[in-house]
Amino acid sequence: MNLNLNDKIILVTGGAKGIGEGISTVLAAEGAVVVIVGRNAEDNQRTIDTITKAGGRAFSVVAELTKPEECKKAVEQTLAEFGRIDGVVNNAGVNDGVGLESGSYEKFMESLHRNLVHYYLIVHHALPALKESKGAIVNIGSKTAETGQGNTSAYAASNGGRNALTREWAVELLPYSIRVNAVIVAESWTPLYERWIQTLPNPEETLASIVSKIPLEKRMTTTEEIANMVAFLLSDKSSHTTGQLIHVDGGYTHLDRALT
Numbered sequence: 001m002n003l004n005l006n007d008k009i010i011l012v013t014g015g016a017k018g019i020g021e022g023i024s025t026v027l028a029a030e031g032a033v034v035v036i037v038g039r040n041a042e043d044n045q046r047t048i049d050t051i052t053k054a055g056g057r058a059f060s061v062v063a064e065l066t067k068p069e070e071c072k073k074a075v076e077q078t079l080a081e082f083g084r085i086d087g088v089v090n091n092a093g094v095n096d097g098v099g100l101e102s103g104s105y106e107k108f109m110e111s112l113h114r115n116l117v118h119y120y121l122i123v124h125h126a127l128p129a130l131k132e133s134k135g136a137i138v139n140i141g142s143k144t145a146e147t148g149q150g151n152t153s154a155y156a157a158s159n160g161g162r163n164a165l166t167r168e169w170a171v172e173l174l175p176y177s178i179r180v181n182a183v184i185v186a187e188s189w190t191p192l193y194e195r196w197i198q199t200l201p202n203p204e205e206t207l208a209s210i211v212s213k214i215p216l217e218k219r220m221t222t223t224e225e226i227a228n229m230v231a232f233l234l235s236d237k238s239s240h241t242t243g244q245l246i247h248v249d250g251g252y253t254h255l256d257r258a259l260t
Contacts, residue, residue, distance in 0.1 A: 003235035006031030009082045010234060011074070013065060013122060014092030016043040018190035019140065022223025023089055023230050028056030030231055033082065037061045037074045037122075038092070065092055066113045071121035075129075085129040087234045090119040091140040093158065094192065099151035111154030116161045123169065131176045136234045139166050139182040140226075141245070143253045146184075163245055170243030179242040181233045186249035187211070189220045215259045216250035 010027050014020040015036035024034045028051040036044045036058055044060035051058045061077045063070040078085055093115040098107045123130075123137060130137070144152060145159035166182040173180060187193075187210055197203045211218055229248045232238050247253050 001237065003030050003231055003237055005231065005235055008032045008086040008234070009035065009078070009084055010087040010089065011035040011037060011078055011085055011122070011126065012089040012091060013037045013074075013118065015089070016040065016047040018192050019185065019188060019223050019226055020089075020091045021047050022227040023091060023140075024058060025051060025054075025056075026224060026227035026231050027089075027234070028058055029054065030235075031056075032087075032234075034058040035061060035078045035082075035085075037063050037065070039064045065118035065122075066110070068117070068121055071118050072125050075122065075125035078126075079129060084133055085126050086133045086135045088123055088126055088130065088135070088137045089140065089230060089234070090122060090137070090162070092118065093140075093155075095142070095144070095149075095152055095155045095196075097152055098154035100153045102151060103153060108154045112158055112161075115155055115158035119162055119165060130173075130178055134177045136238075137169065137173075137178065137180040138230050138233050139163075139180070140230075141166075141182045141184045143184060143186040143247070143249065146253060166245060167243050174242075179233075179238070181238075181241060181244045181246060183226060183229050183233070184245055184247045184249065184253065185221065185226060186247070186252035187214055187220045188223060188226060190223060213257070213260045214250045214252050215255045218260075219250070221248055221250055 010032045015024040016038040028034050038044050041062045048058040061074045063074040098111045139162050141162045142159045144156040170180040200206050
């Protein structure tokens with residue numbers, strides 16, 4: 001299926017690593033020009049090199065998104081280079097383990113900036129361009145907003161906020177034909193996930209236990225599977241879909257636990 005993303009300028013935060021890298025790679029393969037926004041120039045360039053070798057196009061913006069002024073800079077640099085923005089993928093963030101007992105006011109607020117505030121700021125600054133292009137927005141979220149996890153209050157709160165912003169923006173942006181949807185992730189194998197598993201006392205046993213609870217095929221969701229849904233939601237093939245929280249998780253969040 002041709003998603004008609006050729007030459008579309010799509011800004012992807014955290015687009016150089018993990019799920020973001022998968023999103024950037026798939027969008028570039030569909031013909032989009034991917035603007036990778038990340039804090040590390042080397043990581044950005046590595047993903048750009050991979051995309052370029054495959055015949056795609058990508059551009060790097062180095063920005064620390066926990067700083068509000070850097071969010072504005074990321075959008076301004078994109079517009080200075082391309083003159084328009086056709087889509088935004090809010091993806092950057094990390095499950096940073098700021099819990100109710102283990103955290104503090106300072107850590108909680110830092111986590112909100114790391115995981116939620118820049119979602120708002122990127123779209124706030126990109127909105128005039130999105131109005132012109134009638135672009136689309138996709139927010140990447142986590143099951144933790146719905147299921148809880150334990151010891152990650154700030155990340156769970158951030159993801160609840162991401163879900164709420166998705167629905168709120170879908171309503172607010174109806175007059176401009178800007179569609180807003182979210183892709184909710186449960187268990188997806190990334191370098192960050194692997195590093196987390198290795199910090200546990202019995203990593204192999206823990207991983208096997210997690211995978212056994214994923215209903216569909218007892219396996220983790222690939223970053224490409226997540227990216228394919230993102231690409232669809234950005235495309236005009238989903239032209240009447242907005243305000244949706246779409247779980248690409250092998251049934252992990254909603255299907256009966258008896259299945260596993």
